[in-house]
Amino acid sequence: MIEVRGLTKRYGDVLAVDDLTFDVEPGKVTGFLGPNGAGKSTTMRMMLGLDRPTSGTAVVNGRPFTAYGEPLHEVGALLDAGAVHPGRTGRNHLRVAARSNGIPVNRVDEVIEQVGLGSAARRPIKGYSLGMRQRLGIAAALLGDPRVVLFDEPINGLDLDGVRWIRQLLRRLADEGRTVLVSSHLMSEMQQTADRLVVIGRGRLIADATTKELLAGLGHRQVRVRTTEPGLLVSRLQQQGRPARRVDDHELLVEDSTAVQVGDLAHSWGIPLHHLSDLEQSLEQAFLELTSDSVEFHGAQDTTPQQTQEVAR
Amino acid sequence: MSATRTVGTPTMGAAAVPVARLFARTCAAEWTRLWTAKATWWFLAAAAVTMVGLGTVAGFDAGGDPGSAQGDPAWAAAEFTAMPAQFALLALALLTVTSDYATGGIVPALQWTPRRGVLFAARTVVAAGTATLAGVLFALGASVAGYLAARPVLTLPLDVGADVLGTVAFVFGCGTLLAVGLGFLLRNTAGSLVSVFLLILVLPLLLPQFGYGWLTDVADRLPGTCALFLLVGEPTRPGITETSSVVTMLFWAATALVLGWLRLVREDANR
Ligand SMILES: Nc1ncnc2c1ncn2[C@@H]1O[C@H](COP(=O)(O)OP(=O)(O)O)[C@@H](O)[C@H]1O
Ligand SMILES: [Mg+2]
Numbered sequence: 001m002i003e004v005r006g007l008t009k010r011y012g013d014v015l016a017v018d019d020l021t022f023d024v025e026p027g028k029v030t031g032f033l034g035p036n037g038a039g040k041s042t043t044m045r046m047m048l049g050l051d052r053p054t055s056g057t058a059v060v061n062g063r064p065f066t067a068y069g070e071p072l073h074e075v076g077a078l079l080d081a082g083a084v085h086p087g088r089t090g091r092n093h094l095r096v097a098a099r100s101n102g103i104p105v106n107r108v109d110e111v112i113e114q115v116g117l118g119s120a121a122r123r124p125i126k127g128y129s130l131g132m133r134q135r136l137g138i139a140a141a142l143l144g145d146p147r148v149v150l151f152d153e154p155i156n157g158l159d160l161d162g163v164r165w166i167r168q169l170l171r172r173l174a175d176e177g178r179t180v181l182v183s184s185h186l187m188s189e190m191q192q193t194a195d196r197l198v199v200i201g202r203g204r205l206i207a208d209a210t211t212k213e214l215l216a217g218l219g220h221r222q223v224r225v226r227t228t229e230p231g232l233l234v235s236r237l238q239q240q241g242r243p244a245r246r247v248d249d250h251e252l253l254v255e256d257s258t259a260v261q262v263g264d265l266a267h268s269w270g271i272p273l274h275h276l277s278d279l280e281q282s283l284e285q286a287f288l289e290l291t292s293d294s295v296e297f298h299g300a301q302d303t304t305p306q307q308t309q310e311v312a313r
Numbered sequence: 314m315s316a317t318r319t320v321g322t323p324t325m326g327a328a329a330v331p332v333a334r335l336f337a338r339t340c341a342a343e344w345t346r347l348w349t350a351k352a353t354w355w356f357l358a359a360a361a362v363t364m365v366g367l368g369t370v371a372g373f374d375a376g377g378d379p380g381s382a383q384g385d386p387a388w389a390a391a392e393f394t395a396m397p398a399q400f401a402l403l404a405l406a407l408l409t410v411t412s413d414y415a416t417g418g419i420v421p422a423l424q425w426t427p428r429r430g431v432l433f434a435a436r437t438v439v440a441a442g443t444a445t446l447a448g449v450l451f452a453l454g455a456s457v458a459g460y461l462a463a464r465p466v467l468t469l470p471l472d473v474g475a476d477v478l479g480t481v482a483f484v485f486g487c488g489t490l491l492a493v494g495l496g497f498l499l500r501n502t503a504g505s506l507v508s509v510f511l512l513i514l515v516l517p518l519l520l521p522q523f524g525y526g527w528l529t530d531v532a533d534r535l536p537g538t539c540a541l542f543l544l545v546g547e548p549t550r551p552g553i554t555e556t557s558s559v560v561t562m563l564f565w566a567a568t569a570l571v572l573g574w575l576r577l578v579r580e581d582a583n584r
Contacts, residue, residue, distance in 0.1 A: 011584075045582070048423075049423070049427045050420060050582035050583075051582065051584070067427075069330030069335045070330050071425070071427055077424055080420060082417060083416065083421060084416060085346075085412065085413070085416045087350055087351050089349070092345065096346050096349070096425075097342075097425050099341045100338055102334075140421065
């Protein structure tokens, strides 16, 4: 359990984190979402006692992280996978961690196997790919079998296999009853992995809800229809109070409706349909709607929706 | 089929870890950190070669010219080789601290040991302790090498040896503590290396050259001047005594450590 209360961090003129309050509960994967520069890393650094909050608190299982003498038994975290001495071998890096928290060295070899680092563990880290560094960082986080894990953008640099592996790992850790917080700026990723989402933009809390709620409550349902009579269908639908618009000669989009409703109506009017489908509301769109006001780094020219999308990607 | 493991109640990692055990484990981790870095071995090798090598050369010199050196203690080799060799040891202690800022390694270090005072103490003790202990061993090696090379011209009296090695240990100890403190204070390898060079080598030699009394007084209170005086008895100026040198060196080391500790304990980890 992580409890964040009124957490605020100011760097000079930059308000990186602005009065955040939320809980991260055990037994779930909580996604921590926000565009680049939203303040995710800063928040996690404050949770781990690395940066001092300007105000507010973050406690992990009832006490501030800095109150733990040997925290690896309780909290494991991957922040910046590149923040390691490049000359050391992966195994020696983990041995330092084990020593510092009184963890037996055979546990080091266990986590090396668990993250699939294998024989690379005996080579200097400078030869590692970003994906291997991520695995090393995750190995360090799991070393003490902690009840709370925090991963900052763990997907970065991983290949498809690695991404799948992380998803399964997060799932398993949560199913074992652990508290799992994982940050990302990739909505599509979180849609697949997270049970709960904490969304921030410009340091502020935008949403704190289950992934389902977020998908359902946001934006609107749309139906895609292809027909030989688009003009007639649009006017009939509009009479019914269902906004619809032409996409091209044969296709239209109906707002706030389901395929069943549109199909039944078209049938009752005797209008032939050649295609009928619900448009899946993706978290990506939901996220863009949520954060479009709070993206910090818009493109240089102006702020059309496409550009916002680029930034969020 | 997946047998779900449930996570037990925590017992370890809590605030209740005794500080002595925590410190011991952090020291063990720091020691592993130190010897698993290649730079450590380079600096130690450089110091060893400088001290033992110069000691041997001086021994052969004395052996080839028995008249003037007859019966002198070989321990002198420890003292005059310590002056150049200390830079390798200071660099070792300093880089132990600053390389962790350069690589970002301070972030995992503080994740594993969030009590910053404990990390500070352990890192200081291990870095300065290792460099100093190695330096004293090399000083012993330099003296023995000089003695053997000059045989039978030089002597190796034990009481003198204890005194000399004690002085070498004090000078290396204060110097490496100063280096560690500056490392924690400045967090930057180039900046703190330059500062150490200024305080130990450049300013002590440069300031008295100007001929202003007050500049010379400043030079007399620099750690480099005092280290030189304690090791080889130079420069001979009225303002420099053994006591003043000891106090000055302790003062510099303590000041750097306190400032370095304050920065580590108070500020964000690595920004
Ligand atoms: N040391 C710092 N000094 C000044 N600004 C900073 C510093 N660290 C982070 N920031 C700013 O704080 C904001 C949040 O950054 P960060 O937490 O890294 O975002 P995220 O991880 O969500 O991409 C950004 O605007 C960033 O530029
Ligand atoms: Mg980040």
